[in-house]
Amino acid sequence: MPVATLARSVLLEARRGGLPWLAAAVLAVGLGGAAFLSQVALTDTAALQLAVLAALLRACAVFLIAAQVTGATLREIQDKGLELMLSLPLSRTTHYLGRLAGFAACAAILAAVFCAVLLFWAAPLPAILWGVSLALEGALVAAAALFFAMTLPSLVSAIAATVGLYLLARAMPAIQAMAAAPLPEEGWGGWLARHAVDAIAFLLPRLDVATRTEWLVYGTSAAEVAAAVGGMVFYIVLLAAAGLVDFHRRNL
Amino acid sequence: MTRAAPGWLWWLMGASLAAQIGWHARLGTPRPAGEELPPAPRAAALRLASFGEAPAASRLSMLYLQAFDLRTLDYARLAAWLRALLELDPRGPYPLFTAARVYAEIPDAARSRVMLEFVHEQFLLDPNRRWPWLAHAALLAKHRLHDLPLARRYAAAIDRHTTAPDVPLWARQMEIFIVEDMNELEAARIMLGGLLASGRITDPAEIAFLKQRLEELGQRR
Numbered sequence: 001m002p003v004a005t006l007a008r009s010v011l012l013e014a015r016r017g018g019l020p021w022l023a024a025a026v027l028a029v030g031l032g033g034a035a036f037l038s039q040v041a042l043t044d045t046a047a048l049q050l051a052v053l054a055a056l057l058r059a060c061a062v063f064l065i066a067a068q069v070t071g072a073t074l075r076e077i078q079d080k081g082l083e084l085m086l087s088l089p090l091s092r093t094t095h096y097l098g099r100l101a102g103f104a105a106c107a108a109i110l111a112a113v114f115c116a117v118l119l120f121w122a123a124p125l126p127a128i129l130w131g132v133s134l135a136l137e138g139a140l141v142a143a144a145a146l147f148f149a150m151t152l153p154s155l156v157s158a159i160a161a162t163v164g165l166y167l168l169a170r171a172m173p174a175i176q177a178m179a180a181a182p183l184p185e186e187g188w189g190g191w192l193a194r195h196a197v198d199a200i201a202f203l204l205p206r207l208d209v210a211t212r213t214e215w216l217v218y219g220t221s222a223a224e225v226a227a228a229v230g231g232m233v234f235y236i237v238l239l240a241a242a243g244l245v246d247f248h249r250r251n252l
Numbered sequence: 253m254t255r256a257a258p259g260w261l262w263w264l265m266g267a268s269l270a271a272q273i274g275w276h277a278r279l280g281t282p283r284p285a286g287e288e289l290p291p292a293p294r295a296a297a298l299r300l301a302s303f304g305e306a307p308a309a310s311r312l313s314m315l316y317l318q319a320f321d322l323r324t325l326d327y328a329r330l331a332a333w334l335r336a337l338l339e340l341d342p343r344g345p346y347p348l349f350t351a352a353r354v355y356a357e358i359p360d361a362a363r364s365r366v367m368l369e370f371v372h373e374q375f376l377l378d379p380n381r382r383w384p385w386l387a388h389a390a391l392l393a394k395h396r397l398h399d400l401p402l403a404r405r406y407a408a409a410i411d412r413h414t415t416a417p418d419v420p421l422w423a424r425q426m427e428i429f430i431v432e433d434m435n436e437l438e439a440a441r442i443m444l445g446g447l448l449a450s451g452r453i454t455d456p457a458e459i460a461f462l463k464q465r466l467e468e469l470g471q472r473r
């Protein structure tokens with residue numbers, strides 16, 4: 001099956017490129033930080049370690065996936081490897097989805113490893129749900145990074161666009177909450193800004209409800225996780241469709 | 253085969269490393285102790301700065317607050333910080349634990365009262381979760397501030413506002429503790445024993461901290 005073959009080649013490239021070593025380094029730093037925190041906390045030690053470690057692992061997983069996808073994709077474009085691949089009797093859709101499946105598999109493996117480490121502190125079910133959500137969040141970031149790497153000309157701009165989209169999505173609820181409390185005498189400019197923020201929010205994934213540290217520390221419900229996971233699945237499909245449209249229109 | 257780097261580059265690297273360490277040592281270790289606690293940020297700003305990682309941000313901010321010198325700390329600002337951190341993560345126990353067990357236990361009665369009132373104010377927002385800290389506040393009001401009416405007000409608040417079935421009977425009858433002629437050590441022992449037996453305290457660091465406080469109390473008497 002061509003998609004599976006392409007996905008396997010992406011995974012092989014990630015392994016050879018040192019992604020497992022980077023993940024191991026992240027874990028070493030995170031566990032070292034958790035050990036340090038246990039020495040300075042007066043109470044709530046396990047929750048403190050869990051919250052900080054989970055936040056760090058989530059951020060690092062997202063950054064590693066974004067860097068891996070943009071780096072690998074742009075290297076292939078610049079080395080003319082993509083042109084070579086497209087000369088094979090495979091459709092562009094197969095090429096694109098094969099690569100995306102490979103990067104999503106990278107995200108799933110990374111999420112599984114990070115989730116396994118958190119099982120030392122968290123209850124099994126919330127940790128597994130957190131891991132599933134992180135795998136999907138990683139796949140979403142991979143889809144965004146693949147889209148930007150295919151459309152933007154340089155590594156820096158592709159990573160900046162991916163990280164920018166991700167951080168904006170994470171921060172948007174706080175920005176909306178701030179915008180929802182206008183000054184006593186709000187002018188038309190303020191009104192416009194408030195509604196512009198709300199309009200932008202509609203175009204972003206609700207990452208604030210996904211992979212929440214609260215799930216690990218205080219537990220969660222199936223409905224909460226389902227809402228987060230459903231939203232991410234829709235957005236992954238949207239990004240994949242947008243990437244496919246661009247890739248089909250591309251002249252090589 | 254790996255090429256050898258010129259010798260002068262090794263010297264330059266060693267010298268610049270020594271200069272970095274020397275420069276760092278000259279500047280000294282940065283410590284917030286002695287510095288003034290800055291005004292508290294809004295919970296929304298903290299949420300934005302942490303990209304929604306509220307539990308981690310709240311707990312790390314508590315470690316930041318812990319580093320300030322208690323003797324010079326501005327308690328109005330401290331209460332504002334603790335309020336913001338509780339708003340950020342309402343289920344986190346750290347802010348109320350330190351408010352009741354650390355910041356309220358200072359020999360300055362006026363500042364201690366600020367913290368006790370803060371504990372009472374926050375207790376009212378979530379009585380079934382936050383009663384253990386108000387119970388401790390009641391003991392402090394009686395034995396440290398010698399303010400029996402205040403202690404009875406806190407004890408009565410626990411009885412009036414807690415509704416959860418897991419709130420133990422001794423906590424609901426806290427007022428008896430307060431009115432009875434019981435010394436601080438006895439009362440603290442009963443309370444700690446009750447909290448440990450109910451499984452409310454499981455954190456090893458917290459148990460060690462509370463036991464140390466009990467020993468200190470025993471030695472003072």
